[in-house]
Each structure stands twice: as C-alpha cells, then as structure tokens.
Amino acid sequence: MAPCVLQVHVDILDSDDVTPVFPSDVIRLEFREDVAVSTLLYVARAAAAAHATVGEHSTISYGLSCEDEEGEGETAAAAAGGDDGRFSVDRWTGEVRLRRPLDRELAAFHRFSLTASADNRHFGHLSVLVGVLDANDHDPVFSRPYYACHVTSSAVGRVPVCAVEATDLDEGENGRIVYFLLAHDDDDDGGVFRVDPRTGAIYADRPASGNRTLTVVATDAGASPRTSSALVLVTSDVPANVSCAVDALEMIVEENRPAHSVVGTVRLVYDDGTNVPVTRYQLIQDGGPESFDVDVETGEIVTKLILDREQQADYSFAVSAVYALQGLSRSDQ
Numbered sequence: 034m035a036p037c038v039l040q041v042h043v044d045i046l047d048s049d050d051v052t053p054v055f056p057s058d059v060i061r062l063e064f065r066e067d068v069a070v071s072t073l074l075y076v077a078r079a080a081a082a083a084h085a086t087v088g089e090h091s092t093i094s095y096g097l098s099c100e101d102e103e104g105e106g107e108t109a110a111a112a113a114g115g116d117d118g119r120f121s122v123d124r125w126t127g128e129v130r131l132r133r134p135l136d137r138e139l140a141a142f143h144r145f146s147l148t149a150s151a152d153n154r155h156f157g158h159l160s161v162l163v164g165v166l167d168a169n170d171h172d173p174v175f176s177r178p179y180y181a182c183h184v185t186s187s188a189v190g191r192v193p194v195c196a197v198e199a200t201d202l203d204e205g206e207n208g209r210i211v212y213f214l215l216a217h218d219d220d221d222d223g224g225v226f227r228v229d230p231r232t233g234a235i236y237a238d239r240p241a242s243g244n245r246t247l248t249v250v251a252t253d254a255g256a257s258p259r260t261s262s263a264l265v266l267v268t269s270d271v272p273a274n275v276s277c278a279v280d281a282l283e284m285i286v287e288e289n290r291p292a293h294s295v296v297g298t299v300r301l302v303y304d305d306g307t308n309v310p311v312t313r314y315q316l317i318q319d320g321g322p323e324s325f326d327v328d329v330e331t332g333e334i335v336t337k338l339i340l341d342r343e344q345q346a347d348y349s350f351a352v353s354a355v356y357a358l359q360g361l362s363r364s365d366q
C-alpha cells in the first residue's frame with residue numbers, strides 16, 4: 034500500500050503577532066479629588082496586532098488590574114476594577130471611569146494597569162498613573178474648642194497673652210490659615226485685643242480690665258474659603274479705673290427754651306475710653322427749684338422748665354451713676 038502522505042502546514046505566530054498594542058507603555062493623568070463618580074477619565078485604544086486575521090483576532094477586549102506598590106507584577110483579582118474598585122474599564126469601549134470618590138488626603142496617587150487582548154491569552158499592557166490634585170474640602174480645625182487667656186498689667190504690646198492654633202488638612206492655599214477676631218455688636222473692647230493673622234498669637238494693646246469672651250475665626254486661603262471659630266475666655270487682674278467724662282463740663286443752654294430741651298450728656302468711662310455699663314443715672318440738686326432732670330438710662334440732661342437768664346444765670350448740680358463692676362455695685366458722683 035502506498036503510504037498516505039498528509040501535508041500539514043503550520044503557521045507559528047509568536048505572541049507579538051497576536052497581542053494588541055497600546056500607543057505607549059505608561060500614561061499619566063491628573064484629576065482634582067472632587068471629580069464626580071462615573072466621570073469618564075480616559076478612553077483606552079489598543080491597536081490590533083499586525084498579523085491578526087480579521088474576524089478572528091480583530092475584536093479587542095479591555096481589562097483593568099491593580100499593580101502593587103512598586104508597580105511590578107499584577108494582582109490576580111483584576112477584571113472588574115483596579116485600586117479596590119476605584120476605577121473601571123468598559124470591556125468593549127475601553128472607557129475608564131471613576132467608580133469611588135478620590136480623596137487626596139488619603140491617597141494623592143493611584144496606579145493601575147489596563148490590558149487589551151484579542152484572544153484572551155495574549156495581553157497588551159498600559160500602566161496608568163493617576164495624580165490627585167487638592168480641592169478645598171476641609172475646614173480649619175482649632176486645637177481646642179476654647180482657649181483661656183489671662184491678662185496682667187505687664188502683658189501689653191509685644192508679649193502675646195495667649196495663642197490659638199488651627200490646622201487644615203488641605204494643601205497649599207486651601208490649607209493656609211488666616212486668623213482674625215470677630216467683632217461683637219455688643220462688645221466695647223474698643224480694639225484692645227488683636228490676633229496675629231499668621232501665627233494665632235493674641236495681644237492686648239492696652240491694659241484690659243474685666244473678663245470677656247472673644248471669638249477667634251480661622252479661615253483658609255482657598256478660592257472658596259472655609260472657616261471655623263473658637264472662643265477665647267479672657268480673664269484679667271488689671272484693676273478697672275473708672276472716671277467720669279462729661280461731654281461738656283460746662284453746659285450752656287439758651288433761656289426761654291421749652292421744657293425738656295437737651296442740655297448735654299454725661300458718660301462714665303473706663304481708662305481706655307470705653308463706656309462703663311451704667312444701670313442708673315441720678316441727678317442731685319442742692320437746694321433751689323429743680324430745674325434739670327437726667328435720663329436714668331442714657332445720662333442725657335434736660336431742662337424741666339423754661340429758664341430765665343435774668344432770674345438765674347448759672348446752675349450747678351451733681352450726677353450720680355450706679356454701675357456694676359466685677360460683681361460689685363458701686364456708685365460714683
């Protein structure tokens with residue numbers, strides 16, 4: 034019998050002939066940490082291998098896998114998403130999307146690998162490096178909810194009476210803190226205290242008596258600044274000096290003005306010129322008809338009747354003020 038000869042033709046393709054090729058080995062991307070989940074980050078495009086037969090190896094599918102810290106090798110758990118599922122790639126379109134939020138304060142850098150394959154056996158690789166840029170997503174945080182400050186007579190000027198401190202986890206201007214004191218509508222500090230906007234040190238420009246509460250604010254320098262505040266409880270052993278200040282020691286009023294015409298106002302002030310909170314003013318007239326009156330709350334002095342210069346040209350009287358100071362009630366004339 035004649036031998037049956039079967040001619041077999043074998044094409045040997047090395048892996049280069051069937052492995053899809055990315056345009057480069059590595060690509061670097063950068064996104065702000067507040068980029069929305071589902072955002073399209075990148076579209077992978079691998080070219081079919083040169084010798085791939087149309088209809089056989091022309092359909093490329095993509096996959097995504099984590100790389101380890103050093104970027105060497107790949108973990109086996111890969112197909113669905115890289116970096117604990119933070120990123121995903123569409124198997125057929127190559128669209129890479131964000132699946133979980135970025136957070137620069139936790140990870141400023143991510144790395145994963147895209148794969149492309151036409152036969153599910155030979156894979157082309159693309160390393161993707163994602164840099165995470167800062168967004169201003171943290172408020173300044175004070176080291177304490179409130180601070181205690183004690184003022185002495187000598188602690189004036191260049192020596193800070195205390196210091197506050199706030200930190201901000203953001204980067205650059207988003208984390209640079211500026212301090213300022215909040216002005217209270219009802220305070221009469223008259224600018225006694227100031228805070229160094231950069232260091233948070235608090236200074237008293239004048240001896241300040243009495244206890245008070247300041248509000249210190251920390252704001253970051255981001256484009257949309259974020260702020261927080263803390264209380265500063267100030268105690269003082271500076272004795273309060275109280276003195277009378279009269280708008281005009283010599284008040285002049287024209288004769289024949291109707292009753293209840295305003296003559297002037299008396300005030301009681303501290304040494305620094307701020308008003309003493311007076312609870313009651315009282316007018317003391319020695320003898321004669323009572324020609325004047327004082328508003329018990331405002332210290333405003335008014336006439337009680339029509340004055341006649343020919344009858345009496347000068348009047349003299351005293352005003353007493355009752356005020357509370359450090360728990361004591363005092364009366365000054």
Ligand SMILES: [Ca+2]
Binds near residue numbers: 135136137138139170
């Ligand atoms: Ca963040």
Ligand SMILES: [Ca+2]
Binds near residue numbers: 172201
């Ligand atoms: Ca911030």
Ligand SMILES: [Ca+2]
Binds near residue numbers: 137167168204
């Ligand atoms: Ca941030």
